[in-house]
Amino acid sequence: MTLDEKLAALRKQLDEKRAALPAMKEEVRSLAEKAESEEDFKAAQDKRSAVEAAEKEINDMEGKRSLYEMALKGEQVPAKVAPATEDRRKEVNDFIRAKDLSKSMTISLREDAVVSETAADNGIKSADNTLTIPIAQTYVPQRELETVSDLKPFTHVIAAKTASGTYPILKNVDGVLHEVAELEKNPALAKPEFSKVDWKIGTYRGSIPISQEDIDDSAADLVGIVAENGRQLKRSTANSVILAAFKTLTAKTVSTVDDLKHIINIDLDPAYNRALIASQTFYNFLDTIKDGNGRHLLHDDITSASGKSILGMPVVVVSDKSFGAGNAFLGDVSRAILFADRADLDIQWVDNDVYGKYLRAGMRFGVAVADKNAGFFLTYVDPKA
Structure with a gap:
C-alpha cells in the first residue's frame, strides 16, 4: 500500500x-x-x-x-541538529587532550583566552556544545486547556425558519379535576394558559484568510486547526448570549448551604427540573460546604457534565471570565431559556486572487427568556466579608 x-x-x-x-x-x-x-x-x-x-x-x-x-x-x-563544524570539533578535542586532572594548569582555547583549571571553569558544559546537543521539536501544536462546557444542549432549542417570531409557552397547571357523582354533568375545566415568547435572530460571523503556501508548508493540519478554532468561537458565542440571558432573571444572593436549600425548596416551584450552571468561584463555594456530620455535599455524578452533583442537582462549570466571578444559575434551563437556531455555518472556499483559502465561521440564532419563574440568577457573597 x-x-x-x-x-x-x-x-x-x-x-x-x-x-x-x-x-x-x-x-x-x-x-x-x-x-x-x-x-x-x-x-x-x-x-x-x-x-x-x-x-x-x-x-x-x-x-x-x-x-x-x-x-x-x-x-x-529533525531527530538532531547538524554536527559540530570541523573547527569547533578540533577545538573541543584539543581542549580535552590538553586537560590533565592530576595537576593544576591553564589552557588557552582561543587566542588571548586563558582559563583557570577548575571544574566550574574548564569543564565541558552544555552551553559550550550547543551544536552537538540535539533539540527535540514538535510541529503539531497542543491546544491550551480551557473550560469548554456547551450550554446550548441544556436550553430548549427550536428550529427557526424566519428572522423573528413568537413561541407559545404553556404555563404550569395549578387547577385540579372536580369530584362528581355518577352521571352528573361534567364541570368545566380550567382553560390552558399560554405565554408568548418573542425571539429575534442575530447574525454572528467572521472569516480568516490562510495562504496556500502556509497550508502546503505547515507540518500540522493548519486548515483543521483553524476550523476547530472557529467551532470553539461559535460555542463561546452561544454560551455568552445564554449566560447574559441568565443574568436577566430574578437575582438572589447566597452565602450558606441553607440559602441554597431555601431557593430549591421554597422559591423554585417543585414542577421544575433543577440544575446549577456555576462559575468557577461559585463552584468552589459548592465544593467547600458540608452537612451536619462534616461530609461534603458535592458528590461524583457521571450524568453531570462536570462529573459532580449537589443536593440532587447536576452541576455544570463555566469560567469566571465568561459568567463573572461568584455567579450561577439555579433552575430548569430548558424551561428558562429558548434558543432559536436559524443557521450554523462552517465553510471554506478558495480565493484565486490571493492564492489561498478563506475559512468562514458563522451562526444565526436568537436567545430569549421563555419562563422567568424557571430559575434564578445567584451571586455568592462571602459571609466573612
Whole structure:
C-alpha cells in the first residue's frame, strides 16, 4: 500500500470514529440517566471508558496523519541538529587532550583566552556544545486547556425558519379535576394558559484568510486547526448570549448551604427540573460546604457534565471570565431559556486572487427568556466579608 493510500485510509478511519463519538457520548448519558442498580452504573462507566479510549485513539491517529502528510511533502522532523563544524570539533578535542586532572594548569582555547583549571571553569558544559546537543521539536501544536462546557444542549432549542417570531409557552397547571357523582354533568375545566415568547435572530460571523503556501508548508493540519478554532468561537458565542440571558432573571444572593436549600425548596416551584450552571468561584463555594456530620455535599455524578452533583442537582462549570466571578444559575434551563437556531455555518472556499483559502465561521440564532419563574440568577457573597 502506498503512502497516499495509507493516508486516505487513515483519514477515512478518523472521519468514521469522529462521527461515531457523539452517539457514544449520548449512550453514556442515556445509560446513566436510566441506571437503577450498581450493574447499570457499571455499564455506564464502562461505556464512558470506551468513549475516553476512542478519544485517545482519535488523538493518536491525528498525530499519525500529520506524520504521513509531512512525509508526502518530503519533510522530516529533525531527530538532531547538524554536527559540530570541523573547527569547533578540533577545538573541543584539543581542549580535552590538553586537560590533565592530576595537576593544576591553564589552557588557552582561543587566542588571548586563558582559563583557570577548575571544574566550574574548564569543564565541558552544555552551553559550550550547543551544536552537538540535539533539540527535540514538535510541529503539531497542543491546544491550551480551557473550560469548554456547551450550554446550548441544556436550553430548549427550536428550529427557526424566519428572522423573528413568537413561541407559545404553556404555563404550569395549578387547577385540579372536580369530584362528581355518577352521571352528573361534567364541570368545566380550567382553560390552558399560554405565554408568548418573542425571539429575534442575530447574525454572528467572521472569516480568516490562510495562504496556500502556509497550508502546503505547515507540518500540522493548519486548515483543521483553524476550523476547530472557529467551532470553539461559535460555542463561546452561544454560551455568552445564554449566560447574559441568565443574568436577566430574578437575582438572589447566597452565602450558606441553607440559602441554597431555601431557593430549591421554597422559591423554585417543585414542577421544575433543577440544575446549577456555576462559575468557577461559585463552584468552589459548592465544593467547600458540608452537612451536619462534616461530609461534603458535592458528590461524583457521571450524568453531570462536570462529573459532580449537589443536593440532587447536576452541576455544570463555566469560567469566571465568561459568567463573572461568584455567579450561577439555579433552575430548569430548558424551561428558562429558548434558543432559536436559524443557521450554523462552517465553510471554506478558495480565493484565486490571493492564492489561498478563506475559512468562514458563522451562526444565526436568537436567545430569549421563555419562563422567568424557571430559575434564578445567584451571586455568592462571602459571609466573612
